[in-house]
Each structure stands twice: as structure tokens, then as C-alpha cells.
Amino acid sequence: DTIRAERATVQEELARTERNLLEKKKRTIEALQSELAKNQADLNAQLAALNQRRQQTRATETANLNSLQATLGTQISDLDRKIAALNQREAEEINRAISAVRDPFVQTFLRNRWIATSSISGIGATYVSRLQSAGFRTAADISWNVRRVRGIGQSRTVALMDWRKGLETQAYNKAPTISAQEKSAIQVRYRQERQNFELERQRLQTQLNAQIASTRQHFANLQQSLNDEEQKIRVANTQKKDRISADYNSRVATVELEIVAAQKRVAPTLTDLSEKLRGAQKQSFALRWQEAKHSSQGRRFAALRFRDYLGKIVAG
Numbered sequence: 001d002t003i004r005a006e007r008a009t010v011q012e013e014l015a016r017t018e019r020n021l022l023e024k025k026k027r028t029i030e031a032l033q034s035e036l037a038k039n040q041a042d043l044n045a046q047l048a049a050l051n052q053r054r055q056q057t058r059a060t061e062t063a064n065l066n067s068l069q070a071t072l073g074t075q076i077s078d079l080d081r082k083i084a085a086l087n088q089r090e091a092e093e094i095n096r097a098i099s100a101v102r103d104p105f106v107q108t109f110l111r112n113r114w115i116a117t118s119s120i121s122g123i124g125a126t127y128v129s130r131l132q133s134a135g136f137r138t139a140a141d142i143s144w145n146v147r148r149v150r151g152i153g154q155s156r157t158v159a160l161m162d163w164r165k166g167l168e169t170q171a172y173n174k175a176p177t178i179s180a181q182e183k184s185a186i187q188v189r190y191r192q193e194r195q196n197f198e199l200e201r202q203r204l205q206t207q208l209n210a211q212i213a214s215t216r217q218h219f220a221n222l223q224q225s226l227n228d229e230e231q232k233i234r235v236a237n238t239q240k241k242d243r244i245s246a247d248y249n250s251r252v253a254t255v256e257l258e259i260v261a262a263q264k265r266v267a268p269t270l271t272d273l274s275e276k277l278r279g280a281q282k283q284s285f286a287l288r289w290q291e292a293k294h295s296s297q298g299r300r301f302a303a304l305r306f307r308d309y310l311g312k313i314v315a316g
Contacts, residue, residue: 014266018259025255032248039244043237050230054223061219065212072208079201083194090190094183102175109171110140110164121159127151139167 115137116128123131127149134149136142142164147157 010266010269014262017262021255021259021262025252025259028248028251028255032244032252035244035248036241039237039241043233046233046237047230050226050233054226057219057222057226061215064215064219068208068211068215072204072211076201076204076208079197079204083197083201086190086194086197090187093186094178097178097182097186101178102172105175106168106171107140109174110167111138113139113167115139115142115160118163120163122156123159127156139164 115123115131118139130149130151131137131146134146136146136149142160144157144161146152146160147154152160
């Protein structure tokens with residue numbers, strides 16, 4: 001009983017040591033997880049701050065580009081409007097000069113084309129007379145007002161208008177126009193002013209393009225710098241994570257070695273006590289067997305072989 005108690009004490013001490021070491025291992029692993037979580041939180045915070053700076057950089061770039069468009073871009077747009085207006089005035093003056101020569105010819109051409117002597121669909125002598133009475137004698141007189149003449153409905157009105165338009169086309173094709181010299185004289189008056197506008201526009205556009213390119217390059221460099229900074233942050237964080245893991249893994253390994261050492265340290269004692277216990281059990285059995293031979297149960301014990309009985313006792 002003393003040996004059994006001693007062995008139980010040793011086993012309990014070993015179990016207590018193992019529990020303490022396992023608890024220490026658990027706390028070490030929890031500390032590792034906490035350190036890794038903190039390291040990840042630090043990384044997330046740094047990346048969030050970096051992303052905010054990226055957004056601010058992009059916003060500043062957009063604002064600068066918009067500012068360029070609001071200044072130089074507006075000046076360029078204003079010059080475009082001035083050039084377009086100048087071209088419009090030039091075209092209108094040329095058209096007025098052409099009309100001054102062409103329109104009298106066209107009107108004379110139309111006044112010399114008489115309804116009475118022309119072949120117009122649906123317009124016979126009766127309608128010619130009615131038209132003349134109403135003041136419509138030549139192609140120059142024809143307009144949509146012919147509908148007020150009695151009997152001139154939609155189809156005859158269209159026929160008269162088509163007749164006039166056909167004559168107008170002939171007249172425009174035959175009409176004289178201004179000479180190349182007259183047209184050139186008008187264009188010369190606008191050419192220098194347009195060239196001045198175009199040169200100024202080209203200068204501003206070149207300046208705008210250069211400043212846009214410079215602005216974009218500047219902010220591209222800033223973004224690259226932020227990318228490099230992020231890479232450094234990630235590398236430093238990974239290295240710190242590896243150091244933390246290595247440190248705590250070493251601590252866990254140390255605890256596991258302590259568990260093994262405790263087991264090895266106690267193992268000889270337990271082995272020795274177990275050997276002593278088995279020896280004591282053999283001795284106790286021998287005494288009991290001798291006593292049993294002389295007791296009322298002696299016959300039953302005598303029928304057993306010593307080795308079989310010993311096996312039962314040890315197994316029990």
C-alpha cells in the first residue's frame with residue numbers, strides 16, 4: 001500500500017506538472033494569436049491611412065486638371081468661338097456679295113416667265129385669267145398666297161410652286177457670281193484676324209498639353225511613391241510577423257520540451273516503483289498461497305498452479 005501510494009503521488013505530481021505546462025503552452029499560443037492579431041490590425045491601419053492618402057492624391061490631381069481646364073481650357077474654347085464667329089461673318093459677307101449680284105438676275109429671270117405662256121399642270125385659260133386678275137402674272141409673283149384665288153386648291157398650288165422652284169433652279173444655275181478677286185478681297189479682311197486667333201489658340205493648347213502632362217507625371221510619381229511605401233510596410237509587417245511567430249514557436253517548443261523532460265525525469269521513479277510493486281505483489285501472493293494451503297480453502301488453492309494464480313492476482 002505504501003508503494004501504491006507513493007506511485008500515485010508521483011503520478012499525480014507528473015499530471016499536475018503536465019497540466020501546468022499545458023496551461024503555459026495554451027497561454028503562449030493565445031499570446032501568439034493576440035500578437036499576430038495586433039500586428040495585422042497595425043497593418044490594416046497603415047494601409048487604410050495609405051489608401052486615404054491615395055484618394056487625396058487622386059482628388060488633388062483631378063482638381064488641378066479641372067483648374068487647368070477652367071483657365072487655359074476656357075481661353076481655348078473662347079478662341080474657338082471667336083474663330084467660328086469670324087468664319088460665320090466671312091461666309092455671310094461673301095453670301096451677301098453673291099446675293100447682290102445673283103438675286104437681281106434671278107428676279108428678272110422669274111419676271112420674264114409668264115404664267116399665260118407656260119405649261120403648268122392643272123392651269124388652263126380660266127385659271128390663268130383668275131390668277132392674272134388676282135395679280136399673279138409671272139413666276140416672280142407666285143407664292144403660297146395663290147391659294148386665295150378661287151379654284152386654286154392644294155394640287156394646283158403645289159403645281160404652281162413646283163413651276164416657280166424649277167425656274168428658280170434654272171436661274172440660280174445661270175446667275176452670275178462675284179469674281180475670285182472680289183471673294184479674295186473679302187477673305188483677306190478676315191484672314192489676318194483668324195490667323196492671330198489660331199496662333200494664340202495653338203500657343204494656349206501647347207501650354208495646356210504641357211501642363212496637363214506635367215501634372216499627370218507629378219501625381220503618377222506620387223502614386224508610385226505610395227506604392228513603394230505600401231510595399232515597404234507589407235515587407236516590414238511580414239518580417240515582424242515572422243519574428244513574432246518564431247519567438248512564440250520557440251516558447252511553445254520549450255514548453256513541450258519541459259513536458260517531455262518532466263516525463264523522462266519521473267519515468268525512472270515510476271518504473272522503479274512499479275517494479276517494487278510487482279515484487280511486493282509476488283511476495284504477498286506467496287504468503288497468501290501458503291496460508292491458503294492450511295485454510296478451509298486450501299483444496300481450491302492447491303488445485304491451482306502457482307503461476308496461474310499469480311497471473312490472476314497481477315491481472316486483478
